[in-house]
Amino acid sequence: MPAERPGNRLFFALWPDEATRAACAEAARVLRLRMQPRGAPSVAQRYHLTLLFLGDDVPEVAETAARQVASHVRARPFTLRLDHAGSFRNREVPWWLGSREPPPALSTLHERLREALLRARVPVQPMRFSPHLTIHRDAGAPLPPTLIQPIEWPVRDFVLIRSHIGRAPVVYEQVGCWPLDPDAPEAAAGGGQMRLL
Template sequence: MATSSTTTPQSTRLFLALWPDAAVREQLRAWRELWNWPRGASPVHTDKLHMTLHFLGNQPAESLPAPLDGLAVPFTPFRLQLGVAELWHNGIAVLSPQDTPQQLLDLHTALSGALPGVGLQPEQRPYRPHVTMARRAKGVAVPQNGPVIDWAVDHYTLVESKTGDGSGYTVLREYR
């Protein structure tokens, strides 16, 4: 087994997210099916649909216990109504809230304040709450009407994103 300078430290790719339950995930899937995806588009698999709060990037695996414990912030449950379909300039198709609840913005802000305490820095770009429905969707006809998804948000999650053979998302912790 290789050791010392030839070994690459193990890292894990992390993000904080609102993670829908099965009923909301099914409603998101139904919304995704309303789009007529162009050739080459990559719709997000149903089990990966979520709303990112903070992307944390690659982090050393050995530092994982600190983020797990240090990201519990005061949280007030809220209702989130999704129903605005958009295609962003970079070919990302999203479903956004009709109105952004103050409790969502408060949660985002509280997590921004907690990140430095576990050695992480929040992203500097403005927060745009959305669920990514597909990537590489340039040219898609954006559906104008679809059902409003009424999501009762009562928790947020710390999620690991695995690429390659271990492809997928693993919820590491739920925070209520």
């Protein structure tokens, strides 16, 4: 019987620089000491903020198209201020870090990338965009909205990540990286406003 072909889980994301990653890990450590959750902390080397999820088994032709699309997306660099923590009320009870006032440039990047992928007929999973960085899974209890020491995350590019399904521990492979453009047009006036959750 032939071996089952591995999936091809792909997602576009923001990938923090080392200083931001270290600051997020410290914020997560402080929250764990204070709240004593069950479950397991997220591995700091895999911290990211998902922009768009393409699927668990993306065909090669769609992956190639997604890379081509990403190379033409123009959006400005920005700073994302992570200033509070919370959780989602799903089965895994993930805890996250987020921004109470995400910058309009973040939603502009998400919207321009999504629209370009859809125009190119690259399938995108229909998920509400709730920008967050997961720091803990299976916590057992929700984390109430909690202020943290603010973390200033300079966002200068976005990446395409392949998550190798079935490996333990999970391996994230960066398969593409595209710089943001300081000369990109800004969002239309009044557009791109977004609040987290």
